[in-house]
Amino acid sequence: MTFLKPGLFAAAVMLALPVAAQEVLTIGVRSETSSLDPHWTQLSADVQVHEHIFEKLVALDATSQPIPGLAVSWAPIDELTWEFKLREGVTWHDGEVFNADDVIFSFDRLRAGISGAPASPAFHLEKGAKQWERIDDYTIHITTSEPYPTVAEDLAMLAIVAEHAATGVTESVDFNSGLATIGTGPFMFEEYSPGNLASVVQNPNWWGGEIEWDQVVFRPITQDASRLAALLNGDVDMIDYPPTIDLPQLQEDPDFTVSTIPADRLIYLMPGYKHVEPFITDNDGNVMVPNPLRDWRVRRALSLAIDRETIRDRVMGGASLPTRNIVPPGFFGYVDALEADPYDLEEAQALLETAGYGDGFNIVLHGPNDRYVNDARILEVVAQMWSRVGITTEVDAMPRNIFFSRLIRGDELTIPGFDVPEFSMSLTGWGTVAGEATYTVSGTLETYNAATGGGNGNFGRYSNPEIDARSVLAKQMVDADERLRLLQEAITIGMDDYAYIPLHFQVNNWAMRAGLEHQPRTNERTMAMDVSRVD
């Protein structure tokens, strides 16, 4: 069965024939779209399709910085209240007029909970305990319980759905059928067939101006080799995540173009900070007390022992940006002074000597093997590099569905809020979706606190009061300059202490046929609006 909106059936039949006048862009994507309900998940693979149909109050530019979307402007009017002015003259795909009621409806829908949703973005409304109020047709007030600077960044994650179309519909199902898939965006729903394709057609009345494509088709092609083959033989015009090993060839081929941008995803190694770590043993195989990773000299030695450029050139096909920062260049909070650690075996050796671990010890390095670009191979290379300074490293790579449960919660069934992360050293990634570092600092560097949500990605249980003080303050600092200072200080303190060991930012690539030009985004999303024809 295929979901097809009856009114567009004729158009679909026409488009199936090779009509030259139609401008169709077919994109081969790595991950399948799980639902067209924009409140269902916030996985990039889903959001990139949603964003063609639905819009947000705040949009994001290519480097994830907030720009006007359905709201034309926003500003704090007192300590706790932000005023959002909405765009006038916007219509829904069915011709109804967009106004503040739709915004209120969307937020209410999220707060009420999306039944069955595995990863609803609703939690963005809980941050700062946001409340919303309709002032007039085109004005909204958002109030928070405490001063809260990143309201706009949070609202950039929440799609606005039509009150008249989405009232009383079944979550996910009615959006997949097209019934409730009425948005304000540049493209309109045409067809969704799970696992096969999602297709959208141009919205001639879009407020944002001319759109180059008449139709955009997303085809999920999970296998890397097949996705590349589909591009090579012309089944699709463009693919995301071309296999890194084929990048050099694609770049040289005059028939194809490759676009590249450092992504917001940091790949790093996280040490465990418990007094006793089960996977750190001395040369006789006994668990070490105290855990040597608690000594910053050991962590620095581990960082210096990694040759990040070799990883970039030999493992990543050039598609990585070695770093010691935690957000990519161009993001709010990036620290210019932090440069990627050089590869320095002698210094690493010397540091281990002074710390009293000259004879080395053993580490088990855990990580996923199907989550990040070339993750398992990075693990192997790091293990070899560490073994070279005398730290014998054993790799334990596992599928992500097992890895993340053990990373976050530990092996046994634990009580929520009292999780015991299991690994002593693990490879993970962190995506700074919001385009600014507040929640990256809070999530990865702050002390773990289940009640406030601080350190919710801090699975090594690193704790540093100097950072906590700045991070907690930054989360409430509305003044942008002051917040930037706090964040940069916190990041510098954390990185000087080697709270964790950053490897690189993933560099994302797209490959397309010659004659297309693509302005890539840091947040990994593939948008037809960013692609234009140049032939």
Added chain:
Amino acid sequence: MTEFIIKRVLQAMIVLFVMTVLVFFGVNVIGNPVYIFASSECDQACLTKTIAELGLDRPLWEQYFVFLGNLLQGHLGNSFTHGIPALSLIFERLPATLELAFCALALALGIGLPLGVWAGLRPDTFISRCIMAFSMIAFSLPVFWIGLIMILTFSVQLGWMPAIGRGDTVEVFGADLSLLTPDGLHHLAMPAFTLSLIMMAIVIRLTRAGMREVIFADYIKFARANGIRERRILSTHVMKNLLIPIVTVLGMEFGGVIAFAVVVESIFSWPGVGKMLIDAIGVLDRPLIVAYLIFVVFMFVVLNLLVDILYSLLDPRVRLGGNQT
């Protein structure tokens, strides 16, 4: 016959029950799907809320009874990923897989049988040796590799075939079929051929072995002595005896092809159930995995039954119902 079928159905119920226990608990001990979907900014409160929303906070046995209760009412739960009833997802994608599997079966029999008969009749000729070598290769090379090489050769180098996806479809009795459109056939050819290779190899080898055995049997000699024409001997006397082992093996093999055409479907991005299963496992979509496996068990039971019935039609010595004297 009726007694036999009733017995079989009862057996199947027990198998299904044991299966639900195994699958449900098996799937539930690996990881937690919430952690896979959750954004890195989703904190403890948000995780707890989602876990409760999906009913994963309850004890496992309680979840199992809820599941069993729903199952008895014919509801296999909603997919975590898509929020759609798991069964409707399966049935939505099943036509694509069935079409692929039946085409593969047709190719396997259509090509495999004649080749096998030839190789059995003239075992020492060069062509027969080639046929056997082909069957050996088809059986032992990984499907994954063959699929990729086919894509490289016919799609990328020669540009004759589309590399991925399913072509245009026409709706027949509520199911989309691509078999009936030229574009659909074009898309179907490579994946169906790739999927058929292993079955084809089995058919060739079984047919050849059967031929070698049957044509020396006494009743064939008598048939020849009676002056029956060679063609009739082959098509009636030899064929009937040949088909029994082939039906047995293909019956089982075919179930496997439908249930786990995972590799071929992934390589050719064929929107079938096999690809759905592998995606569901990747994100621990428990209801979908469980529903699918239960569906597969059900399908195997039915196929088994069909094979037994076909048996009795092909071989009058086999009497269903077990009233041996």
